[in-house]
Amino acid sequence: MAEKRVGVMGWPVAHSISPAMHNAAFQALNMIDWKYDLLPIPPDIVRQSLRTLREEGGYTGVNVTVPHKQAVMPYVRPDEIARVLGAANTIDFRENRATNTDVEGLVEDLKAHGVVLDGAKVLVLGAGGAARAAVYGLTMAGAVVTVTNRTFERAQVMLADLTISAGIQTTNFKPLPEAALEDDYTLVLNCTPVGMWPHVDACPWPDGVPFLQGVTVYDMIYRPQKTRLMEKAELHDGRAIGGLGMLVRQGAASFRIWTGEEPPIGVMLMAAEAALTEKTSEPGS
Numbered sequence: 001m002a003e004k005r006v007g008v009m010g011w012p013v014a015h016s017i018s019p020a021m022h023n024a025a026f027q028a029l030n031m032i033d034w035k036y037d038l039l040p041i042p043p044d045i046v047r048q049s050l051r052t053l054r055e056e057g058g059y060t061g062v063n064v065t066v067p068h069k070q071a072v073m074p075y076v077r078p079d080e081i082a083r084v085l086g087a088a089n090t091i092d093f094r095e096n097r098a099t100n101t102d103v104e105g106l107v108e109d110l111k112a113h114g115v116v117l118d119g120a121k122v123l124v125l126g127a128g129g130a131a132r133a134a135v136y137g138l139t140m141a142g143a144v145v146t147v148t149n150r151t152f153e154r155a156q157v158m159l160a161d162l163t164i165s166a167g168i169q170t171t172n173f174k175p176l177p178e179a180a181l182e183d184d185y186t187l188v189l190n191c192t193p194v195g196m197w198p199h200v201d202a203c204p205w206p207d208g209v210p211f212l213q214g215v216t217v218y219d220m221i222y223r224p225q226k227t228r229l230m231e232k233a234e235l236h237d238g239r240a241i242g243g244l245g246m247l248v249r250q251g252a253a254s255f256r257i258w259t260g261e262e263p264p265i266g267v268m269l270m271a272a273e274a275a276l277t278e279k280t281s282e283p284g285s
């Protein structure tokens, strides 16, 4: 039986928990001919690596992570979502198609947690790649989004890009202290790395800014599984959801694209949790 290979290309990529998650799914579905690899690929050889993986490596497809999500775009056929975001995280080499499953990962995980998006008023913290996926996905799901970001110009560019590429015109920008004066957000979404391990005492919501009462916080960070921002939400009678479910569901969407099979989400979540615990306790991690 010919082996079917997929994997994740990034630099560095050793800490990725995607292999554990996907290989557990292959095992659970008895897909013994499938294997998911770590593919450490430095930035200067992205183009030739894509060709080698596709033409000589026998890969069906790959996930793409930092810092290659934008760099792969000239060498693939992006779908609508990847084109709008200017970044791809999943490639299917059979037709050289690329997409970005972060949008599905986030929206599906919010839905799985019972968060209603249609008509919701959402505050997005950040204006990088993850925030772009969030603003697009939330707006398409019917939410009204306000963005706040450390650097005003970056948010301005993101909003202008989303207006041009996806016709999104309803999103506005406000500095945090001003945005925080509005108390009718139902959801605050952290799309910054502030609070991520090892800087676990950091919080993207400064202590000097009064926190919102009874709001749901979704933190895209999954290491640690409970961030300072999530603690803040709970202290203010709110709800806190970490980003591991988004990671699992973006991976599940890739799995579906490559294999045509329905991914076992529960198995993938358990494998991701176990791998995260193992990697967090590794020396030097």
Ligand code: NAP
Residues within 6 Å of the ligand: 102, 105, 125, 126, 127, 128, 129, 130, 131, 149, 150, 151, 154, 155, 191, 192, 193, 194, 196, 204, 220, 221, 222, 243, 244, 246, 247, 248, 250
């Ligand atoms: P990115 O493109 O580098 O953007 C980072 C954003 O965070 C920028 O808006 C940046 O503001 C802001 N930021 C960074 N450091 C900051 C600080 N010290 N204070 C205030 N703002 C700061 O990163 P990304 O790809 O969007 O990823 C953001 C986070 O989402 C990461 O933690 C990543 O691991 C997580 N993520 C999780 C998933 C998941 O599946 N759970 C998926 C994708 C991403 P400036 O514009 O001012 O620099």
